[in-house]
Amino acid sequence: MSDADTTPHTVGHAASRRCAAVRVEAPRRHGLIEHEVPAPHAGEVLIEVAAAGVCGSDVELFEGRRPAPYVRYPVIPGHEWAGRIAAVGPGVEGLPVGAAVVAEGFRSCGVCVRCRAGEPTLCTADYAETGFTHPGAFSNLLVVPSRLVHLLPAALPPGTELADCALLEPAACVAAGLLAAQPRPGGHVTVLGTGTLSLLAVQMLAAYRPASLTVVGRGDQHFALAESFGATRCVRSGDAGGLAAVDGRADLVFEATGAAVMVPLAFDLARRGGTVLLEGIAGTGTIEMDPDVFALKQLTVRGVFGAGPAAWSHAIDQLRTGVLDLPSLVSHRLPLTDYARGMALLADRPPALKKVLFLPV
Structure with missing residues (x-):
């Protein structure tokens, strides 16, 4: 195998190897950090984040109300996201650099009885999910297993931007x-x-x-x-x-x-x-x-707790065929530097509130 086959291919921010992210150190303790960008290993993909949605579970994480088995501090939150492939690790095929993508959050083991039965959200291994136990998308970049990545349509419906596709995670659920x-x-x-x-x-x-x-x-x-x-x-x-x-x-x-x-x-x-x-x-x-x-x-x-591959594929098909109107569900688009405001909005829930999106800085 040549060197070209074993070296990650890169584009965009990946070359700088540093990016901004929000990290929650412990309940109610957070900060905007600059951290080293991890290069994707074999079977992994580096994503340049377009936007990340805020969920009630992100507020639980911030306030310390999420049950202990379902979070690991310190952590970069963000499990609802859409972005573009910035680099791929060795052995990754069919996921071209620059492609628009989303990815499943649950990192199931793939080998337990439930996973082998096609029920990855019932995985019997220790709970693992992007944004809760592994670094998430409240960041410019994140790394995810390539097996969890789903390609988005080359052309999105009129009026829909890549950032709006962060809502495909709740749509998959x-x-x-x-x-x-x-x-x-x-x-x-x-x-x-x-x-x-x-x-x-x-x-x-x-x-x-x-x-x-x-x-x-x-x-x-x-x-x-x-x-x-x-x-x-x-x-x-x-x-x-x-x-x-x-x-x-x-x-x-x-x-x-x-x-x-x-x-x-x-x-x-x-x-x-x-x-x-x-x-x-x-x-x-x-x-x-x-x-x-x-x-x-x-x-x-x-x-229903999470979504498996079939549900993600179905949600993307619903987007492709025009069933889903995602932009109408977004009320706020905030930079990551406004993380505290985003948490306050979800905690207070003003009447006009819909989905809050964080945009990278």
Whole structure:
């Protein structure tokens, strides 16, 4: 093998070998650092980050509320991102330098029983994920395993920029649930929440041509947007009359509020024999519910934590075919130097807030 075959190919910032990043040293302790850029090893890819999205789990990481097995301090956060390949390590094929890409966050072992069964998000090895246990995309550059990388379409939909594609990570999580639930055209669907996951679900579910697509939210600030995506009815979670009109009717309920009190509501809104997808992570809170609701209503209940390769491919296909409108879900584009402001926005959740993107500095 020649030297050219064993030396990483580079482009852009990779040649400088140093870049800026936000590093969280410990809960509520962070700083903008300049660090050495790691050269990609065999089977790895160096990415020049276009943008990284901020998730509620990033706030948990910053505030110290994320369970200990799911974070490793100090860490450069950022698991929702899009970028371009800046360099590839030895043995990497089919991923050309300069190509626009995203990548799966979960770094599954690939050899355990669950991984061999095609369920990498249930990997039995120690938890490993970009942005939580490994350096993430709140940085100009990051290194990821090439096996996790997905190429984006050469031409993005009109109005969509590469930075917007950071939302493909939550879109893949939605896709994971819908691929499992297999919604049918003409069905009745209810989506709980008006955050990023819920609005992405509205977009994808509308493509199934449901007979009804109800959105339930605490406030109405995003109802107009949900309707533009295909929602046929929007109801406030405190509107007893509005909820009564859809109670027990949904073939599929998609819950992504992250509020524990909404879980029993999801079961109430599903019809007998219906399916409930739980994608919200509450983190705290307890609920009271009828222990026989699953048996008496013969519900199918599925939890979703992350997304595997098939879900990522599906989300990218949804982007390619025009199902996903990603730019409409972004409200803030901040430089990495405004990390503290980004965390405050997610913690305070002002009414107009949608997705916050960090742009490299």
